Amino acid sequence: MQEFIRGCTRVLGVVAGFLPIAMSFGALSVQAGLSVAATVGMSMGLYAGASQFAAIEGVRQHLPWLSIVLSVLIINLRHIPMSLSAHRIYSRFGTVHHWLLSHGLIDETFALEATEPPQSFAYYLGMHLSCWVVWVLGTWLGCQVGFQLPEQWLQFALPGLFLCLLTDSLRRRWRREMTIVLSVGVALALLMRSLESVGMLLAILGVTAVASCFPKLDESIEERV
């Protein structure tokens, strides 16, 4: 139980950032004509911010169902390499636990888990469950109260989280070669921005490919482990 609570507290910053986004989604979705049940159902079952916004935009524009489904799946393609990488952390828990943790594998939990030493199953479950529950509750709340959100103060929570993890990651594995990887990463992320989620996936794979060209960077990871 202690481990579970430790996992829950680890994601406090994430859930603070989640809340206004989940509420915005709930408000927009109801405005687009979806029922509260379908809106909350989407947050429970799909649980993927950007693609949920894309789905309700598709519904609002009366796009064909196949186009909506394909858009959502394309946006979520980045979960495949993330899941392959997370397998190294989850594989020691057994298949059932692994399947269970898979649903909670989102950008934020992945980034947190990848930057800390391996933890217990209860710890990861606490992290995943807290994020999921806040996302679902935030969606429901957004359906009820609309756009009266404390957005201004929490807007920077998720960018802040990733920036913090990036700084920490750079501090721990710094090598001269990292300047090249960093420059390429910044350039790719900005250049591919117009392609939205597909661009993000391409940029992630591009940075991974460039980093793989430097064996010294592997050493820095091994030292950390």
Add this chain to the structure above:
Amino acid sequence: MNIWWIIALTGIGTFLMRSAGVWVKPEFVQGRWLNHLPFAVILVIAISSLSGFTTTEQETIRTILASAAVIAASLRQLPLVVCIAIGCGVFGVLSSL
């Protein structure tokens, strides 16, 4: 098509992607490139999310200052939640000026 079918199909599809680590052959998971994937995800998402705050000059300045505050807090090795709170505080205060 019923919205529930869309939710079901996208939910199942996304879950299959998220669980790729379970059902993809282990040989594929051994690749060296996967070592660098977490850093790549963090870097690209950090840059993408920050660049979303640069539509106006004022917003850019707010973002730069809030980012500097988060980086400074992170370098001082403050707890994650404190670093995020500092960033949100700086951004919120500058937005309300």
